[in-house]
Amino acid sequence: MEHRAAHGMPDRMSDPVILWFRQDLRLADQAALAAAVQEGPVIPVYVLDDQAPRQWKMGGASRWWLHHSLKSLDENLREKGSRLILRQGNCIDQIVQIAEETGARRVHALHHYEPWWRNAEKSLVKRLELCLHDGALLLPPGAVRTGEGNSYRIYTPFARAVMEHMPPAEPVRAPSRIDAPGRWPKSDSLDRWGLLPTKPDWARAFSRDWTPGEAGARANVAAFLDQVADYDRARNLPSQEGSSRLSPHLHFGEVSPAYVWRRVAGAPGDATTFLKELIWRDYAHTQIWAMPAYGSENARPAFDAMPWRDLREAGADFKAWKTGRTGYPIVDAGMRQLWTTGWMHNRVRMIAASFLIKHLLIDWRHGARWFWDTLVDASYANNSVNWQWVAGSGVDANIFSRIMAPLTQSGKFDAADYIRAWVPELAHLNDDIIHDPEAHDARSSDYPAKCIGHREGRERALAAWRGIRP
Numbered sequence: 001m002e003h004r005a006a007h008g009m010p011d012r013m014s015d016p017v018i019l020w021f022r023q024d025l026r027l028a029d030q031a032a033l034a035a036a037v038q039e040g041p042v043i044p045v046y047v048l049d050d051q052a053p054r055q056w057k058m059g060g061a062s063r064w065w066l067h068h069s070l071k072s073l074d075e076n077l078r079e080k081g082s083r084l085i086l087r088q089g090n091c092i093d094q095i096v097q098i099a100e101e102t103g104a105r106r107v108h109a110l111h112h113y114e115p116w117w118r119n120a121e122k123s124l125v126k127r128l129e130l131c132l133h134d135g136a137l138l139l140p141p142g143a144v145r146t147g148e149g150n151s152y153r154i155y156t157p158f159a160r161a162v163m164e165h166m167p168p169a170e171p172v173r174a175p176s177r178i179d180a181p182g183r184w185p186k187s188d189s190l191d192r193w194g195l196l197p198t199k200p201d202w203a204r205a206f207s208r209d210w211t212p213g214e215a216g217a218r219a220n221v222a223a224f225l226d227q228v229a230d231y232d233r234a235r236n237l238p239s240q241e242g243s244s245r246l247s248p249h250l251h252f253g254e255v256s257p258a259y260v261w262r263r264v265a266g267a268p269g270d271a272t273t274f275l276k277e278l279i280w281r282d283y284a285h286t287q288i289w290a291m292p293a294y295g296s297e298n299a300r301p302a303f304d305a306m307p308w309r310d311l312r313e314a315g316a317d318f319k320a321w322k323t324g325r326t327g328y329p330i331v332d333a334g335m336r337q338l339w340t341t342g343w344m345h346n347r348v349r350m351i352a353a354s355f356l357i358k359h360l361l362i363d364w365r366h367g368a369r370w371f372w373d374t375l376v377d378a379s380y381a382n383n384s385v386n387w388q389w390v391a392g393s394g395v396d397a398n399i400f401s402r403i404m405a406p407l408t409q410s411g412k413f414d415a416a417d418y419i420r421a422w423v424p425e426l427a428h429l430n431d432d433i434i435h436d437p438e439a440h441d442a443r444s445s446d447y448p449a450k451c452i453g454h455r456e457g458r459e460r461a462l463a464a465w466r467g468i469r470p
């Protein structure tokens with residue numbers, strides 16, 4: 001499917017066209033690139049626009065990723081005879097300026113569904129010919145609809161409807177050559193953008209875990225193929241590397257979801273559970289498409305009356321959560337993994353988010369913002385929809401009164417080794433004790449006491465929730 005807000009082909013085949021990269025930093029299965037190369041010389045452009053997303057400008061961990069991903073993209077383009085032009089500032093002004101400098105009249109790009117990108121697309125189409133292509137998701141939002149013609153609000157029927165259109169079309173290979181324009185417009189230098197942290201370099205351990213870029217993404221897919229058969233079981237166990245760790249690669253579009261689907265579905269074992277997780281990604285994007293303010297407003301307005309604790313009162317608890325010093329080993333392990341690697345295991349994300357929202361009675365938006373800044377896979381859709389799912393305020397959500405017991409979860413999902421890896425103060429404790437050292441009188445002096453008791457936190461949360469009667 002292609003939305004073409006354009007008026008015919010360029011006059012001369014030698015007129016360059018602009019390829020506008022956003023969260024689609026790849027050459028293979030990139031419909032905008034495939035279309036652009038058909039038309040003549042291509043000017044690949046990335047604009048770092050911190051104004052358009054306003055409060056959702058990229059966080060620190062995402063910037064680290066972006067730096068490396070853009071570097072890799074430029075290298076890949078150079079192998080095809082091209083290069084990446086970098087600009088900073090308002091994305092519309094920059095693209096229009098490049099068009100004026102080079103005589104390009106047409107822009108090819110993939111559709112993106114964050115509200116700021118949709119606004120930018122609406123503005124750009126008034127200034128230049130803009131051809132928008134699909135490929136960021138398995139299916140574009142609105143492609144599947146309920147019997148009444150509405151977009152789905154509930155995940156399960158949405159997933160069922162998406163499944164009927166799967167598998168996705170065969171992914172398209174990267175073009176063998178990309179024609180360069182006669183003259184390149186000027187480009188910023190990536191190193192001058194200052195995307196990498198320096199003082200302090202809190203991301204120094206990131207590169208041990210991650211290889212941003214298309215080759216790293218494909219290597220991750222390939223490495224995961226042997227694990228597909230065990231994914232259903234292992235993905236829930238934080239101590240095992242049971243999930244694909246593809247989230248930042250998918251977020252930055254270094255691989256297409258269609259490519260991931262096809263490779264994983266063809267691997268030995270039943271891939272259904274994994275494929276349904278990929279559909280969660282489509283579901284989340286469909287929700288922000290239907291409700292652009294999902295990241296800042298409760299999808300269920302009853303939650304507007306929730307008596308969250310003010311951060312002036314709860315500041316110390318919030319800090320303990322962010323720094324992994326709540327006294328709940330599973331929560332602390334997750335928050336430290338997040339800070340050190342830019343990623344957290346999904347089960348632990350749920351436990352840590354639930355702990356903040358319920359045990360600490362802190363508004364989910366504060367937690368979502370911290371994740372936004374610290375996750376390498378920070379995605380407006382996935383982050384907002386999952387936080388509201390945990391809070392119970394989402395369109396399709398876990399009911400608030402179902403409060404996760406972090407200590408029980410920790411034992412049930414066998415998180416002992418995970419805790420040992422991330423909370424060295426507790427590494428000497430055996431499996432029976434490590435989930436709740438305080439209860440066994442085994443808390444080391446350098447590990448904090450629980451910032452609130454489980455029962456106390458649970459009762460306070462339930463009382464607050466009863467007050468709003470959603």
Ligand SMILES: Cc1cc2nc3c(=O)[nH]c(=O)nc-3n(C[C@H](O)[C@H](O)[C@H](O)COP(=O)(O)OP(=O)(O)OC[C@H]3O[C@@H](n4cnc5c(N)ncnc54)[C@H](O)[C@@H]3O)c2cc1C
Pocket residue numbers: 235243244245246247248250251277278279280281282284344345346347349350353371375377378379380382383384386387390
């Ligand atoms: C509070 C909270 C915040 C989250 N914030 C983000 C976020 O900012 N960015 C993000 O990509 N995911 C987010 N998730 C979803 C999920 O935790 C991650 O996608 C997953 O842990 C990534 O690891 P993986 O790639 O190994 O996942 P796998 O289990 O291997 O799944 C494959 C892919 O499916 C998608 N996916 C999996 N689970 C979900 C889900 N619940 N919702 C939407 N897509 C999903 C991801 O793209 C993922 O890479 C959040 C979850 C919670 C509970």
